[in-house]
Amino acid sequence: MPKAKAGKHPDVTLTLxxxxxxxxxxxxxxxxxxxxxxxxxxxxxxxVDRQGFYDFDPRxxxxxxxxxxxxxRDALEDGKNTIISNTFTRFWEMKAYIDMAKELxxxxxxxxxxxxxxxxxxxxxxxxxxxxxxxxxxxxxYR
Numbered sequence: 001m002p003k004a005k006a007g008k009h010p011d012v013t014l015t016l017x018x019x020x021x022x023x024x025x026x027x028x029x030x031x032x033x034x035x036x037x038x039x040x041x042x043x044x045x046x047x048v049d050r051q052g053f054y055d056f057d058p059r060x061x062x063x064x065x066x067x068x069x070x071x072x073r074d075a076l077e078d079g080k081n082t083i084i085s086n087t088f089t090r091f092w093e094m095k096a097y098i099d100m101a102k103e104l105x106x107x108x109x110x111x112x113x114x115x116x117x118x119x120x121x122x123x124x125x126x127x128x129x130x131x132x133x134x135x136x137x138x139x140x141x142y143r
């Protein structure tokens with residue numbers, strides 16, 4: 001895994017955790033954040049209704065991902081290790097975060113989860129199959 005150039009916060013790390021729904025990425029991110037004091041973010045955190053219940057709305061995906069990226073930048077600029085968990089089935093879906101790490105001069109690590117646990121968001125089987133079919137391996141420089 002290439003390290004970003006030393007910048008304003010050379011001891012800060014951005015960790016991207018990728019995997020299909022039910023692979024364990026959110027659980028891993030939560031445990032890592034609790035153990036290290038890192039900030040944990042995922043787009044799903046911004047898909048919660050006024051009562052605090054998860055409410056997936058595909059029309060809000062662009063907005064929720066933008067919020068997640070903004071909060072990530074804020075945390076990194078504040079010198080906080082940050083963990084982003086998302087499916088990231090395609091490399092381009094991680095690109096904004098990779099570019100952010102380079103721009104801010106923070107270390108980057110990418111972790112893949114391949115567990116088979118309960119899918120907490122009830123993603124339909126056909127959607128999971130589509131996600132599996134479009135999964136891209138990371139370029140060699142990021143493995």
